[in-house]
Amino acid sequence: MRKFVKTGTIVAFISFIVAMDSSCNHGNMFPKATASLDSIKGVLSKTDSLMKKVDTVKVKNCVKHIFITLENVKRLDQDTVSHGASDILRSFNAVRWELQTYMGRQGFLGIEVKKSITQVDNLSHDIKNNKIPKDSVMVYYGYEMKRASELIETAKYGINSVNTQISLYDLIVPQADSLIARLNNHQKI
Helix, strand or coil: CHHHHHHHHHHHHHHHHHHHHHHHHCCCCCHHHHHHHHHHHHHHHHHHHHHHHCCHHHHHHHHHHHHHHHHHHHHCCCCCCCHHHHHHHHHHHHHHHHHHHHHHHHHHHHHHHHHHHHHHHHHHHHHHCCCCCHHHHHHHHHHHHHHHHHHHHHHHHHHHHHHHHHHHHHHHHHHHHHHHHHHHCCCCC
């Protein structure tokens, strides 16, 4: 009987220690960090949605039209081009370059934004559940926050750039088309 009581006391004591230890480990020791991570995850998701709204078909069509226009100028080989026509064609080519730059980066940027969403979500979960050593939490937090912020800014810049370039395209395209029409009619530009 004594052995039974002694074993029961030991089991009760171990259960008490385990219960106390596990109850201490369930509290989020970094609530501000996890709130910030959850918040930036929302901004990343919104950024991903905004990137998907960019009309890439329109961007590709604009680039294609600019290439055709510039090739027509070369094909119709004009010896001298006026300063005004030169400015129009240079501006048109700059629009093409900006649009192509965005299109070249857009796929990679989308992948990185999605990856960052997952990383931020996993880090927040791990911090909430105390799965990361206390002395490492702020290092991981700082890295993921910086990376997410950079991706958000890069995407925002790219989206704004595309919107600006499409507006410029819309302004320049009638002038560029007029130059091509003049060249087709064997007139100087």
